[in-house]
Amino acid sequence: MxxxxxxxxxxxxxxxxxxxxxxxxxxxxxxxxxxxxxxxxxxxxxxxxxxxxxxxxxxxxxxxxxxxxxxxxxxxxxxxxxxxxxxxxxxxxxxxxxxxxxxxxxxxxxxxxxxxxxxxxxxxxxxxxxxxxxxxxxxxxxxxxxxxxxxxxxxxxxxxxxxxxxAGPPTPRNDDDPENEPANSTNNEPADSTNDDPERSSPPxxxxxxxxxxxxxxxxxxxxxxxxxxxxxxxxxxxxxxxxxxxxxQQASQLADSPTAVLYSERRLDLGAPGVREVRCRDPKSAYPFRYEGLTLLMQSADQYVLLPQAWTPATGVAVVLPRTDSVRIEFVPYSARATLGRATC
Structure with missing residues (x-):
């Protein structure tokens, strides 16, 4: 086939x-x-x-x-x-x-x-x-x-x-054997051509x-x-x-160059992650009296913020997961403007 x-x-x-x-x-x-x-x-x-x-x-x-x-x-x-x-x-x-x-x-x-x-x-x-x-x-x-x-x-x-x-091996033919005589030889008719083909004389x-x-x-x-x-x-x-x-x-290796996420909160969050700085606003009437610097936003999914310290390492770093509510506000500062963070006020 x-x-x-x-x-x-x-x-x-x-x-x-x-x-x-x-x-x-x-x-x-x-x-x-x-x-x-x-x-x-x-x-x-x-x-x-x-x-x-x-x-x-x-x-x-x-x-x-x-x-x-x-x-x-x-x-x-x-x-x-x-x-x-x-x-x-x-x-x-x-x-x-x-x-x-x-x-x-x-x-x-x-x-x-x-x-x-x-x-x-x-x-x-x-x-x-x-x-x-x-x-x-x-x-x-x-x-x-x-x-x-x-x-x-x-x-x-x-x-x-x-x-x-x-194809199997050809079957040997004995011309002296009367059984090998063609059936139509008595009528002086030519034998079937298939008997002269050794490949066709053997069973397939x-x-x-x-x-x-x-x-x-x-x-x-x-x-x-x-x-x-x-x-x-x-x-x-x-x-x-x-x-x-x-x-x-790859994301962890780029944290130092990522935009800074400045987190404002109505209440003190007490974030003690390495490299995160807490700043208390001077204005007592501020809606968000607590500001946290040194963070970067990893992902916002559904009603959750996932934040990482920019000094995060696999050995010492922690991830911060916050609910997305009106009591929290996030501002982003590009890498080129980080020098202004220390002088910022609420």
Missing amino acids: TDAASGSVESPRLARLGTLFGAVVAPSTFVTALLYYFGYWHAYWFFDYFGVNSTMLGFGTVDYLMRSLDALFVPMVVVAAGSLIAFWGHTLLSARLASRIGSPSLRIFVPFVAGVGFLLALGGFWSVLDARVFLRDHLVAAPLSLAFGVILLTYALHLYRALPPV AASPTTRRPEWTAVAEWGVVFALVGLSLIWAANDYAAAVGRGRAE
């Missing part, structure tokens, strides 16, 4: 699998849930770096969806580019397979692909069962090992089923592709998509966590 014929058999099964998946899970709901999931972990690890639990900040669905774009941009570009290269490579390989020019090479290439896929899949499965596997020490190495292993095993099986059958070898029930093919593709999909979700989750923490480290 040629690769084109094999593809024509698999296409209806893949279409049936897609229809079944669409009937069980709405695609838009599934995609939204994935984006929400990745955005959640991005936010969790970002604020965890500053010692803040992101669940108390009141993020909504839109907040998580927006954060998921930062976590998924690079993986989506890599997957799209890799898929395009894989499609082009498959097209070239299919042309060689259809012409049977590369059949001997393919009979070596297919076991090689299967062997590499088996080793990668084994490493991925091992990482799932044992967190001490060395693959877990490297970012997305374990999930990608499982995903690529399953893909290579599936592709090797696809190529094996598309390989042309191997069995094709690697056998007819299977449709449900087994659909189930096989379903398991493949499940394993690859879960592996890619695992990889994207690890990458989202790494991006969230990386963005937090």
Whole structure:
């Protein structure tokens, strides 16, 4: 069976699998849930770096969806580019397979692909069962090992089923044996030309592709998509966590150059964070008699302010979470105007 014929058999099964998946899970709901999931972990690890639990900040669905774009941009570009290269490579390989020019090479290439896929899949499965596997020490190495292993095993099986059958050795012919006499030789008619062809005189070898029930093919593709999909979700989750923490480290390194958030409050907040200075306003009738300098705004979400001291460090810094109320007012001073803070009055 040629690769084109094999593809024509698999296409209806893949279409049936897609229809079944669409009937069980709405695609838009599934995609939204994935984006929400990745955005959640991005936010969790970002604020965890500053010692803040992101669940108390009141993020909504839109907040998580927006954060998921930062976590998924690079993986989506890599997957799209890799898929395009894989499609082009498959097209070239299919042309060689259809012409049977590369059949001997393919009979070596297919076991090689299967062997590499088996080793990668084994490493991925091992990482799932044992967190001490060395693959877990490297970012997305374990999930990608499982995903690529399953893909290579599936592709090797696809190529094996598309390989042309191997012709068996020709059957030796004994002209002295009367049983080999052509049946029509008594009528002085020419023998069938197929008896003169040694390749046709032997029984055809069995094709690697056998007819299977449709449900087994659909189930096989379903398991493949499940394993690859879960592996890619695992990889994207690890990458989202790494991006969230990386963005937090980048933000922390820029605190000294960030605009200063001057916090005015009706009541004394007693902020004892390093580098934060409390100033009491001289005017007793001031609506906001307490001013706090040396802060920078990290995030405003829902009804919460997340403020950091500009001298914040992972070892000694603390984060300040304040409710957004009328008793608190915030002014921002750019970096170039910080020299005026010490002379400011309420």
